[in-house]
Amino acid sequence: MTTLSLISIAVTLLIAVLLAKPVGLYLAAAFDYGPNRLNRVFGPLERLIYRISGFREENQSWKSYAAALVVSNAVMILLVYLVLRFQGALPLNPAGVANMEPSLAFNTAISFMANTDLQHYSGESGVSYLSQATVLVFSMFVSPATGLALAMAFIRGLSGKGAGNFFADLIRALTRVLLPVAFVSALLFVFMGVPQTFESAATATTLEGAQQTIARGPIASFLAIKELGNNGGGFLGVNSAHPFENPSGLSNLLQILLMLLVTSALPFAYGKMVGSLRQGRVLFVSMLTMLIVMTGVSLSTESAGNPVLNNLGIQHEQGSMEGKEVRLGEAQSAFYSVITTAAETGAVNTMHDTLTPIGGMVPLANMMLNTVFGGMGVGFVNVLMYALIAVFLSGLMVGRTPEFLGRKIEGKEMKLIAVTLLVQPFLILVPTAIALATNPDTISNPGFHGLTQALYEFTSAAANNGSGFEGLGDATTFWNVSTGIVMYLGRYISMVTLLAVAGSLAAKKPVPAASGTFRTDTAMFGAVFVGIVLIVGALTFFPALVLGPIAEQLTL
């Protein structure tokens, strides 16, 4: 690893940190129902949408907010499913792509609506332009908008306001955040050399005279929302490792910034909305610290290279380059793998399968914790859930019924949180056990690495990340259906339970802060928060990680 690559990583992080606060303040304003200046800019378009759709900005109860979210998402999943199933007969299919088979369509529809974008098909050959540009891009906008809406509703709950209106939040997320930013960044990507065309694949004659088909399409617009919305689904099969989807170091930088843009800004939006920026800053710094540690581990193990090659005395000073793009180098690849799993995006610019065992454990750990910033909206809500647990324990330790932002955390909230906490381990460990027991032949590696492959797949599905460890024969009915179910439950159970937590907290009378109140905007609270995240995460997944990446590293 060179000093230059370290500097470039530090600069990238610095830009991300500098962007977080202003973007956060913008988000808080964008979702404020009161009169503000943004209404003048976006008002006309939104009023038009309201007129056509018939929605109104009426406050919903917590239950109807959750119901609107789940039902509208379900309807859209069905819609995407139908288009994929019948894409062969539908227009905009110059390459003549066939209808998608049912289990794969089931998987893909859920995958895109659940902000996961686990792709069991290959972008070049599996979907038509119509599917790609309409239903998939459509869900790549709607699903992050849903996540953002959830975060806003949850934060409103913590600050004692009503839930708001799901459709209003959804529309605002689209008009005020996703569409404008995606539009500008798509143009930037085009400028950087990413194709944007509706023509079918180009055919070229190589120097040897062979015919080569070069896939292309409306990649720039797809790429923009793929990163901004923490979707991660690649237009092309190899995702951002393909030169058309990630032509240069500059496009790599822009992708990383887009992945972190909203999710790192949410703590500040939260701070603004609850009336104390310090509250948000503590969480931001806690998450940033975890991210830096994860990055450090990943970079050091990747740059150390493969111990087996080192032992053979093979010169290896550019680090472990297996499965990585030479254009990007080992540092930018490792860094990308950390960010894409921290922000639960799932875009990849390297084969995670070929990362060193510990280098591969870092993305895995990011997804298991799901709190190192985390995916669009949902990640931050998860963070707030851990903050509630941290408050609960610390509150007890100072001898008070725990309260967060003045609201008491009691049996009902803890029950919902306990259920939510169970979802992740259940959805990761149980299906992994089933897959290993029943479908060992679809896993390309025996031993520890094979175990990691299966574990990674379900972790990625449960955390709605979508990156693949690859090496799995995952386009089978078993994998399609099982990960489909895991993705669906992984996304919506916690959305509903946590909205219920917010609703229950919002209904409580706030206690004014006094000198005896336990403060949640201090470094000590940040430390407790990180401690709880790490201990709960480590205790849950340690045995599985020991049998996967850790054993692999030890036995190299």
Added chain:
Amino acid sequence: MEKKKSMLTGEIAAAALRESFVKLDPRIMMRNPVMFVVEIGFLVTLLLCFAPDAFGGTVPRWFNITTTLILLLTLLFANFAEALAEGRGKAQADSLKKTKQDITANKVANGGVKSVPASELRKGDFVVVASGELIPGDGEVVEGLASVDESAITGESAPVIKEAGGDFSSVTGGTKVVSDRIKVRITADPGESFLDRMISLVEGAKRQKTPNEIALNTVLVGLTLIFLIVVVTLPFLADYLDIRMEIPILIALLVCLIPTTIGGLLSAIGIAGMDRVTQFNVLAMSGKAVEASGDINTIILDKTGTITFGNRMASEFVPASGSREEEAAFWAAISSLRDETPEGRSVLELMKKNGLPYDAKLAEGGEFVEFKAETRMSGIDLKDGRSVRKGAVDAVKQWVRSQGGEIPGDLDASSAAIATAGGTPLAVAVDSRVYGLIHLKDTVKPGMRERFDQMRRMGIKTIMCTGDNPLTAATIAREAGVDDFIAESKPEDKIAVIRREQAEGKLVAMTGDGTNDAPALAQADVGIAMNSGTVAAKEAANMVDLDSDPSKIIEVVAIGKQLLMTRGALTTFSIANDVAKYFAIIPAMFMLAIPQMQALNIMRLDSPLSAILSALIFNAIIIPLLIPLAMRGVAYKPMSTGRLLGKNLLIYGLGGVIAPFVGIKLIDLAVQAFI
């Protein structure tokens, strides 16, 4: 029932030991999900002792037997903790029950008096109780005056006066009349009396889980389920690697991971918390009230009796015109030489404090005149024939006039000035001459200022209620260091303040004893009634202070906080312990199949089996080791929440991570000798 500081008698321990086995009954065990999981594990390993290969296992039989025994011990330790906590209450209840037995009541019926068993008395019956008899039930004195020995309830042996009407009319069943005779109207049906409630409370028969206990229990169940998922899926993961997982080892892992330490001690902590309140001679009607007291934001205190001694302490001598201050003081002292009332003693104290001389020999051989309600004066008739009196100003004036004396012209003005400042004037006279006034002033009890400072650090606001005028109230408030005061307060003002504070989301505590305090006591989140108070007050409150000491509310708050802190500390400790247990068991589980796992065996434990047993033994013995802490509660000193959290995190969080590394290593050193 005497106040017992140490309740850990051998008898209780023996009973708790028996009880620990009774509690192994799965139907009882099920109430504690964490320990229930341990019990199921125990049953499985028990089966494996007899049929080691029931699941195709290859673990040696001695290992199964050892595991089974350790699991049994874990269960017994947890049960013992609970039984011990309950036992202390039971012992108390037994002594109370003895009080209750076989009281005969003299029931007033058809104009005569009939002897009936106390159990036949109903609400509204009238009974007559004479000197030496036990009062058969809770009631109100409707006729007469008597002194009553309430030591059966309060542990305080000095009898108290009970009389018809007013705030001292309530009597409690089981207490003893030691002089005179009273007629009492019974106010409680059998089974609902104060004694009955007290028995069932200390017995814990009606113990319900408190809100915070429920919330914490939910977290523990959640963690248990997570570890259940982890352990159940583990053999499938291992199987893919062709590593065989042995059932007893998996059970050992599960038991070590689930929060057995806090799970085993949780109910003991709750019971012991209630018990600590009881030891303190405060009777909490529910655990919820004790918990709530830890959350109190505002305390409303009466000035008189709580913050100050009452209008009783001499603070200065005001001479009347024509006399010097020394003279007024001299005669005030002479009149008080044999006066044992607080006022009298305070006069002599003031003399000493101000270094004023008086000749005690002058009173020798004199005849002391006691204070009487009719005369409203006390004093001494000296041997030389002079009479010295001190008392209410108008009474003394009348006495002086009756002997032909003149009243100094400024006396009325001076006494009015004292009254305006919130004090009480006492006039001092010798025969026909008035020498001056004693200014009796409310004096703040010693140590109150420090207590209010403590409470401020705990984040609790104190409000003082007083009937005094705002000027006096402000003086006392400043002197005592309370945060706020309400002057010229009427009973309904208290409710208004409580409602105002509650509307801001605060929890309010107050103490009271009078019937007109009852609505406020009921409105407050924590209402502590004085045992000397009226039945109405006691019924409205959720705690009763048997010693009738209103300032005790401060200790009750501390106990409530301590209760929550103990739970939090042991939960943190329990979870933090898991880190070391993982490092003991995980390498041990896989070491045979993957020798490189030795790298994770950072404690360098001897062998896989000894590592697992050591972790399991640590897990078991930590429960009895922590029983004293669970009973006593973690130490609590008022300090800022930030510092408190830092301190507890260091002890129970960091300590919880480190302690098992040391403990397991030591146990391993011992265990390897046997393997």
